Amino acid sequence: MSTEPMGLGLPLISSTDIGRFVECDGCGADLTEDTRTGGFIFTNHAYGPCCAGRMLRSIRGYGEEKYIRGTCTPGMAFADWIRELRAQRPGGNEIRVYGSPA
Numbered sequence: 001m002s003t004e005p006m007g008l009g010l011p012l013i014s015s016t017d018i019g020r021f022v023e024c025d026g027c028g029a030d031l032t033e034d035t036r037t038g039g040f041i042f043t044n045h046a047y048g049p050c051c052a053g054r055m056l057r058s059i060r061g062y063g064e065e066k067y068i069r070g071t072c073t074p075g076m077a078f079a080d081w082i083r084e085l086r087a088q089r090p091g092g093n094e095i096r097v098y099g100s101p102a
């Protein structure tokens, strides 16, 4: 039986595999079929090539480079890189919805 990340014993109502879908957390652009390389993961957000330059300047301005958890493999499409990361952890490709305590 699967449990939700907070460990409160909430029932799993649905889990949806998001498939190939990749979105930029900076601007919301749909990057699923975008072939551009670049981008990175900062804290829990994935910034695509569309926002990487702008975000990086901001992050450096605050001295927060240590929160960059990964950078897109050079030459690899951002979306392919994100999909590869998801594939490395169980449930990494799912959106899960939990209900109220019984």
Ligand SMILES: [Zn+2]
Pocket: 024, 025, 026, 027, 028, 029, 047, 048, 049, 050, 051, 052
């Ligand atoms: Zn963006």
